[in-house]
Amino acid sequence: MSQAATATASARPPTRSFLTRSAVSPTVPLLPGVPVLGNLLAFRKDRLGIHDDAAALGPIVRFSLVHIPVYSVSDADIAHEVLVTQAAAFTKSAGLQFLVPLLGDGLLTAEGDHHKRHRKLLAPAFAPKRLAAYGDHMVEETRRQCASWGAGKLVDLSHEMMEMTLAIAGKTLFGADVRSDARTVGDGLEMAMRSMVQSLTSPIQAPYEWPLPRHVKMRRAVKMLDEVVYRLIADGRRSGTDRGDVLSMLLLAQDEEGGMTDREVRDEVMTLMLAGHETTANALTWTWYELGRNPDAMAKLVAEVDRVLGGRAVTADDLPALPWTAAVIDESMRLHPPAYQTGREAKQDITLGGHAIPAGSIVAINIRGIHRRADYFPAPLAFRPERMFAEAKKARPRHHCLPFGAGPRVCIGSHFALMEAQLALATMAQQAKVHTLATRVEPEPLVTLRPRGGLPARVSRRIAS
Numbered sequence: 014m015s016q017a018a019t020a021t022a023s024a025r026p027p028t029r030s031f032l033t034r035s036a037v038s039p040t041v042p043l044l045p046g047v048p049v050l051g052n053l054l055a056f057r058k059d060r061l062g063i064h065d066d067a068a069a070l071g072p073i074v075r076f077s078l079v080h081i082p083v084y085s086v087s088d089a090d091i092a093h094e095v096l097v098t099q100a101a102a103f104t105k106s107a108g109l110q111f112l113v114p115l116l117g118d119g120l121l122t123a124e125g126d127h128h129k130r131h132r133k134l135l136a137p138a139f140a141p142k143r144l145a146a147y148g149d150h151m152v153e154e155t156r157r158q159c160a161s162w163g164a165g166k167l168v169d170l171s172h173e174m175m176e177m178t179l180a181i182a183g184k185t186l187f188g189a190d191v192r193s194d195a196r197t198v199g200d201g202l203e204m205a206m207r208s209m210v211q212s213l214t215s216p217i218q219a220p221y222e223w224p225l226p227r228h229v230k231m232r233r234a235v236k237m238l239d240e241v242v243y244r245l246i247a248d249g250r251r252s253g254t255d256r257g258d259v260l261s262m263l264l265l266a267q268d269e270e271g272g273m274t275d276r277e278v279r280d281e282v283m284t285l286m287l288a289g290h291e292t293t294a295n296a297l298t299w300t301w302y303e304l305g306r307n308p309d310a311m312a313k314l315v316a317e318v319d320r321v322l323g324g325r326a327v328t329a330d331d332l333p334a335l336p337w338t339a340a341v342i343d344e345s346m347r348l349h350p351p352a353y354q355t356g357r358e359a360k361q362d363i364t365l366g367g368h369a370i371p372a373g374s375i376v377a378i379n380i381r382g383i384h385r386r387a388d389y390f391p392a393p394l395a396f397r398p399e400r401m402f403a404e405a406k407k408a409r410p411r412h413h414c415l416p417f418g419a420g421p422r423v424c425i426g427s428h429f430a431l432m433e434a435q436l437a438l439a440t441m442a443q444q445a446k447v448h449t450l451a452t453r454v455e456p457e458p459l460v461t462l463r464p465r466g467g468l469p470a471r472v473s474r475r476i477a478s
């Protein structure tokens with residue numbers, strides 16, 4: 014059996030207590046539902062809407078998915094309790110278990126000592142000095158993407174951003190040109206995410222071994238992705254040197270327990286690919302959406318980029334001189350956080366916002382709802398990048414805006430993502446004219462929040478690269 018096939022077969026299936034939970038807190042307001050199914054149908058139909066409805070009832074509100082109680086939190090202080098001050102009382106929530114066949118024990122899904130050890134092993138790959146070296150790849154791949162944009166070419170910006178961030182992930186994570194594998198990787202990740210959402214929203218929770226269409230889809234996705242990832246790992250092992258990418262660093266990483274096995278490296282790389290490429294692509298797509306609706310903000314962006322860079326390529330050293338570019342991205346992630354919610358499961362009885370919450374409860378932090386609260390951000394639906402300037406940030410509590418989460422499970426790639434988004438946006442604004450063709454786009458909450466049906470735009474070159 015090939016190494017990839019062995020790993021696929023050994024992928025740990027969902028095992029947690031998702032099927033058996035029944036704890037409820039009597040003092041938390043309840044979102045009305047229907048007998049037996051509770052709020053499952055509403056959850057399947059509109060996973061953002063259910064959090065919006067809950068947020069309208071209070072800072073912490075309970076709804077139920079058949080027999081599973083879920084506490085929706087749209088209050089920054091309670092979210093801070095869950096993610097930071099009482100983090101030790103929680104594990105990641107059971108819903109994430111549906112991604113375990115793909116991600117194994119990678120950082121996103123791992124718990125306890127394994128998570129602690131791997132967070133330490135991965136940290137050097139995201140250290141500031143290392144990040145600066147990724148910057149050139151980020152700019153180069155963005156310029157390559159722009160080079161394919163002719164005069165008034167009609168494109169789906171969502172697709173363009175996905176292709177571009179995947180190419181950037183390939184170069185920075187693997188030191189490889191994965192544009193030739195892009196279709197396999199893109200399709201594999203998409204299939205896995207759709208399977209995960211189908212499992213999450215199904216009234217029947219079945220063991221992963223059962224050959225249901227969604228499980229077959231996940232297995233196909235894992236097989237496709239394993240073939241690419243294990244090939245890149247084998248190439249990396251053969252080379253045996255630090256080539257400046259994340260993979261070669263992981264292959265060489267050592268602690269007192271030694272290095273990582275191929276399976277461990279595979280889980281981490283798969284996790285970084287899933288967590289890193291689609292989130293940043295969506296952040297950039299939503300940014301173009303808002304810039305299209307706010308021509309003044311777009312004009313300021315182009316003026317800043319032209320003034321600071323002239324015609325030369327942007328580098329990581331230029332970023333402090335591009336505050337509007339950074340603020341545009343931050344404000345876009347406030348309104349449309351790619352990770353729109355995150356879940357936790359209480360390991361023990363706890364008190365949250367003054368309510369007793371029983372062990373086994375699922376707590377869903379409504380990140381998007383927190384970002385859209387009028388008492389935190391006046392005129393919350395308006396796109397106002399100036400509220401993301403350093404002085405404005407200092408004037409409000411930090412935890413009111415949490416696109417990267419918080420606490421011990423905060424995004425390990427946040428600096429990487431912000432650098433990538435800023436370098437890519439500056440490069441695109443310099444190289445191209447982007448005219449979006451949709452003024453209203455519905456959000457589609459898959460694993461991350463993307464524009465439903467994509468974002469059509471006409472793109473033309475501004476300057477020759």
Ligand code: HEM
Pocket residue numbers: 120121122132284285286288289290292293296350351352355356415416417418419421422423424425426427429430
């Ligand atoms: C705009 C882009 C991104 C957004 C909005 C984002 C958001 C998040 C959030 C909210 C979490 C915490 C989830 C939780 O608490 O349950 C997270 C975790 C994580 N992110 Fe990101 N992320 C982005 C980009 C990236 C990139 C570029 C990478 C890597 C290359 C990455 C890798 C990870 C990993 C490995 C975790 C798990 C960390 C842990 O549990 O220790 N993310 N991300």
